[in-house]
Amino acid sequence: xxxxxxxxxxxxxxxxxxxxxxxxxxxxxxxxxxxxxxxxxxxxxxxxxxxxxxxxxxxxxxxxxxxxxxxxxxxxxxxxxxxxxxxxxxxxxxxxxxxxxxxxxxxxxxxxxxxxxxxxxxxxxxxxxxxxxxxxxxxxxxxxxxxxxxxxxxxxxxxxxxxxxxxxxxxxxxxxxxxxxxxxxxxxxxxxxxxxxxxxxxxxxxxxxxxxxxxxxxxxxxxxxxxxxxxxxxxxxxxxxxxxxxxxxxxxxxxxxxxxxxxxxxxxxxxxxxxxxxxxxxxxxxxxxxxxxxxxxxxxxxxxxxxxxxxxxxxxxxxxxxxxxxxxxxxxxxxxxxxxxxxxxxxxxxxxxxxxxxxxxxxxxxxxxxxxxxxxxxxxxxxxxxxxxxxxxxxxxxxxxxxxxxxxxxxxxxxxxxxxxxxxxxxxxxxxxxxxxxxxxxxxxxxxxxxxxxxxxxxxxxxxxxxxxxxxxxxxxxxxxxxxxxxxxxxxxxxx
Amino acid sequence: xxxxxxxxxxxxxxxxxxxxxxxxxxxxxxxxxxxxxxxxxxxxxxxxxxxxxxxxxxxxxxxxxxxxxxxxxxxxxxxxxxxxxxxxxxxxxxxxxxxxxxxxxxxxxxxxxxxxxxxxxxxxxxxxxxxxxxxxxxxxxxxxxxxxxxxxxxxxxxxxxxxxxxxxxxxxxxxxxxxxxxxxxxxxxxxxxxxxxxxxxxxxxxxxxxxxxxxxxxxxxxxxxxxxxxxxxxxxxxxxxxxxxxxxxxxxxxxxxxxxxxxxxxxxxxxxxxxxxxxxxxxxxxxxxxxxxxxxxxxxxxxxxxxxxxxxxxxxxxxxxxxxxxxxxxxxxxxxxxxxxxxxxxxxxxxxxxxxxxxxxxxxxxxxxxxxxxxxxxxxxxxxxxxxxxxxxxxxxxxxxxxxxxxxxxxxxxxxxxxxxxxxxxx
Numbered sequence: 001x002x003x004x005x006x007x008x009x010x011x012x013x014x015x016x017x018x019x020x021x022x023x024x025x026x027x028x029x030x031x032x033x034x035x036x037x038x039x040x041x042x043x044x045x046x047x048x049x050x051x052x053x054x055x056x057x058x059x060x061x062x063x064x065x066x067x068x069x070x071x072x073x074x075x076x077x078x079x080x081x082x083x084x085x086x087x088x089x090x091x092x093x094x095x096x097x098x099x100x101x102x103x104x105x106x107x108x109x110x111x112x113x114x115x116x117x118x119x120x121x122x123x124x125x126x127x128x129x130x131x132x133x134x135x136x137x138x139x140x141x142x143x144x145x146x147x148x149x150x151x152x153x154x155x156x157x158x159x160x161x162x163x164x165x166x167x168x169x170x171x172x173x174x175x176x177x178x179x180x181x182x183x184x185x186x187x188x189x190x191x192x193x194x195x196x197x198x199x200x201x202x203x204x205x206x207x208x209x210x211x212x213x214x215x216x217x218x219x220x221x222x223x224x225x226x227x228x229x230x231x232x233x234x235x236x237x238x239x240x241x242x243x244x245x246x247x248x249x250x251x252x253x254x255x256x257x258x259x260x261x262x263x264x265x266x267x268x269x270x271x272x273x274x275x276x277x278x279x280x281x282x283x284x285x286x287x288x289x290x291x292x293x294x295x296x297x298x299x300x301x302x303x304x305x306x307x308x309x310x311x312x313x314x315x316x317x318x319x320x321x322x323x324x325x326x327x328x329x330x331x332x333x334x335x336x337x338x339x340x341x342x343x344x345x346x347x348x349x350x351x352x353x354x355x356x357x358x359x360x361x362x363x364x365x366x367x368x369x370x371x372x373x374x375x376x377x378x379x380x381x382x383x384x385x386x387x388x389x390x391x392x393x394x395x396x397x398x399x400x401x402x403x404x405x406x407x408x409x410x411x412x413x414x415x416x417x418x419x420x421x422x423x424x425x426x427x428x429x430x431x432x433x434x435x436x437x438x439x440x441x442x443x444x445x446x447x448x449x450x451x452x453x454x455x456x457x458x459x460x461x462x463x464x465x466x467x468x469x470x471x472x473x474x475x476x477x478x479x480x481x482x483x484x485x486x487x488x489x490x491x492x493x494x495x496x
Numbered sequence: 497x498x499x500x501x502x503x504x505x506x507x508x509x510x511x512x513x514x515x516x517x518x519x520x521x522x523x524x525x526x527x528x529x530x531x532x533x534x535x536x537x538x539x540x541x542x543x544x545x546x547x548x549x550x551x552x553x554x555x556x557x558x559x560x561x562x563x564x565x566x567x568x569x570x571x572x573x574x575x576x577x578x579x580x581x582x583x584x585x586x587x588x589x590x591x592x593x594x595x596x597x598x599x600x601x602x603x604x605x606x607x608x609x610x611x612x613x614x615x616x617x618x619x620x621x622x623x624x625x626x627x628x629x630x631x632x633x634x635x636x637x638x639x640x641x642x643x644x645x646x647x648x649x650x651x652x653x654x655x656x657x658x659x660x661x662x663x664x665x666x667x668x669x670x671x672x673x674x675x676x677x678x679x680x681x682x683x684x685x686x687x688x689x690x691x692x693x694x695x696x697x698x699x700x701x702x703x704x705x706x707x708x709x710x711x712x713x714x715x716x717x718x719x720x721x722x723x724x725x726x727x728x729x730x731x732x733x734x735x736x737x738x739x740x741x742x743x744x745x746x747x748x749x750x751x752x753x754x755x756x757x758x759x760x761x762x763x764x765x766x767x768x769x770x771x772x773x774x775x776x777x778x779x780x781x782x783x784x785x786x787x788x789x790x791x792x793x794x795x796x797x798x799x800x801x802x803x804x805x806x807x808x809x810x811x812x813x814x815x816x817x818x819x820x821x822x823x824x825x826x827x828x829x830x831x832x833x834x835x836x837x838x839x840x841x842x843x844x845x846x847x848x849x850x851x852x853x854x855x856x857x858x859x860x861x862x863x864x865x866x867x868x869x870x871x872x873x874x875x876x877x878x879x880x881x882x883x884x885x886x887x888x889x890x891x892x893x894x895x896x897x898x899x900x901x902x903x904x905x906x907x908x909x910x911x912x913x914x915x916x917x918x919x920x921x922x923x
Binding site: 160161162163164165166167169170172173176177180181184231232233234235236237238239240241359360361363364367436438440443449 | 609693
C-alpha cells in the first residue's frame, strides 16, 4: 500500500513509525518542508520516496500526489489543512486522512471554536471576547480582570499570556502588561491575512491539563488514550510556553490523575463538538481531532483549545503501545468505514516522551537554528527507546542541524513510571550538541514528584467542581454589579 | 536571617517595581531594618534603604532583593571589573562576599558555560574552618540570576512561577503566594538554579561535608504561619509541638492562652491536647512587630509592650496555661506575667515553652544572642520561676522536638540547644 505523508516534524515521524508496522505492506512517501532525516529513512527503508517541497503549497502537493497516485494520503500538521491541501487532494479523488479546510477552522480560529461551544451549549466552555480592532481591545483590556490573552488564530501553539489577576495590589502592573501585550499581539497577528479576529481574551482557569485525541470519519469517533503534554519550556512548569516539551501516557486509557468518569465526560464533550461542527458546516470531519483539556474547578473537564490533527508530541506516546494496525485505522477513517473499529493498546506499560531543544527555543528561533547536533540512536535502541526526528535538517555534508524548534523526541516505555523515567533520563544523554551550543530538556517530566503534584492538584479541583456541580453552579461565574444585578461575566477586573 | 527574593520575568514587557515591593512585604516579618534591591538596566545597580520604596528601582524585568536585620555587617555587594558586574545578596553576613563577587565577575565575563563557571567559582572557595558560606542570590550584567542554597544555608529557598511569565525564588514560600505565583519546589542543600532568558537549569555544588539542617527558629518563630517549608506546613508543625507540650500539664488550669502572635498555633495544639479552652488574651497595637528580631533592647521592650493589651474578662481570677514558642532572655514572659498578675489578676500562671532551653549562642550568627543574656543558660529552673513569677515552668525536651521533627521529615541545626542536629533525614 502506498502511503503519502504530508509534513516535516516529530508528529509525522511518529505517524510513519506507526504506519510502517502495518500488515498492509506500506511503502511510505513523504512531502516535507526540509530534509528530516527520520522521515527520509522511513521512506527509503520501506521502498518509498521523499520530496522536499512546501507542505502548504496546494499545487506542489497535488503535483507530487499525481505523480505517485498513493492509496492513502495522511496530512500531519494543521497549516496544510488551513491552506486547503486536504480539500484539493480529495477533489482529485485521493483518499485523504486529515481535516478539510473548513473543518480545520475549529483549530485555526479560536473564536469559531468557542462560538460553536456556546451556540450548542456544550459543557466545558469558557467565557471569551474577541477583537478585530486594536482600539476596541485596548478599551476592553482597561477593565479586564483575571484573563488569558491569546492570538485568535492558531500560531504554532505559542503566544498565550496567562495573567492571573486575583490580587488587587498587583492589578495595575498586570493591566500594564495586558495593554502592552495587546499592542504587541495585534502587530504580530497583522501578518495573518486569513482571519478577521486578531486576539481573543478568555476567562482564566487553573487545574491540570491533558489531551484527548480521537480519530473520526465524520460519524464514528474512536478515542485514543489520554496523554499529558508539558507546555512550559523549563523544569517545574516554569518559563515560556512551547509547543510541548514532552508528554506522559498510561498505564491504560487514563492518566493517574484523571478518573474514568472524567475521561468519559471529556470524550462526550469532544464528540459533541464534532457533531456541532457538522451542523455548522455540513462537511464530514475525516482525520484526527483533539481537545486540549484542563480539569478545572469551574467545570471539571474544560476545553482550552482544539487541534484538527494529532497532538505533537502526544502522538509519539502511541508509538510503543499501539497493537492494532494503525494504517488500517487511518485508511478506514479516510474511506468513512471506521464504524466498529477497536483500537488495541498495550495497557500494561506507561510511556514518556521528552523533547530536546536548542537554547533559544521557543522565543528566539534564529538563535536556536543551525547548530550541528548528533544523536546516538544505537545506544538509545539498546535502552529500548526510540528517537523521533523533529526540527532537524540533514545538511549537504550529511550532518544534522537544528531548525529552531524541538530537535528530537525521545520515546521510552516501561512497566511503570519509575522504569520509563529511568530509561528516558538515560536516553537523553545520547543527544549531543556538536558546536557546544546548549541544549535543554525537562528532567522533571515523568518524575514521581511531578506526578504526585498533578494528583494533588487534580484532587483539589475535583473537590471544587463536584461541590459546584451539587450547588448547580457548574460553569457559572457570577458577579454582582450593584444597581444592575447579578450577571455572569468572569472577564471584568477589580476596577469597573 | 535575611529574607531573599529573586524575580525573573521572561517577557521584557514587565516592570517589576511593584512585584518586588509586594514580594519584600511578604518577607518583612523576617527583619525590618534594611532593604536591598538590585536590578539591571545598562548595568547592575543596587539600592539600599530603610524604606520599602527602594523597590521602585527595580524597573526592569529581572531583580534580586533582600531584607535584613544586620547592621554594620555585609549581606550584599556589587562588584565591577573590566566592564562586567555582579551583585550578590546573602542569607546572612558573609565576610568573603566581596572576594567571591570579584571572582565571579572575572569568570563570568568570559565563560560560555555559565553554570559551570559559577559552580567552579563556588567549588574554588578555599575551605576556611572559620567561614561557612551562606545561601546566595546573584544577578549578573547579562541579566542572569543564580540562586544557590548552601549546605550551611539555614533558611529554605522556595521556587515558584507565575504563568508563562515569571520564575520566583524566595526565602519563604509566602512571597510566591502573595505574588500570585505557584509554589513549585524547595531547593535541597547544595542545590542551585540558573535562570536566563533562554535557559533555566538546576545544579548541585556540595561545599561542606555534613548538612546540619535548617535553623530551628525558621519553624519556631521566624516564618509566617501560612508558610510551607520543604513541603511541611509551618502552622501544622507549630500545632504539633504545642500538642506534644500538653503532656507536661500536671496541674488544673481553666484556660490556655498563647503569647501573640507567633505562639497562637502552639496554644491551639496545646488546648486540643489538654481539653481546656483556648482564649485570645492580648490585642496588639500598631500592627505586627517582631520583638525578638529587634536588635536595640529599648525598641524590643517597646515592641513587647505594644503587643500586650490584655482582654481582662477572659482571664481574671483564672488559672492560666500560657504557651510560647521559645524563651530567650525571658523579657517577653516577664512582661506577660506582670500584666497577668497586676493588671488582670489571674490566680495561677503555668508557663509552657514549645522548644528546649537555649543554652548556647549561635555559632553562625543567625540569632545574635550573647551567652550572658540567655535565661536558660544562666538561671536555675527555680530561680527562673521566681523571676518570671510563674507557678510552674515546662520546656519541650530535645527528644520531644527530635521526635516531632522526624514525624514531619525535618532536620534542624541544634547548636544553640547544645546538640549538633535535631530530627532525621530531610524528606
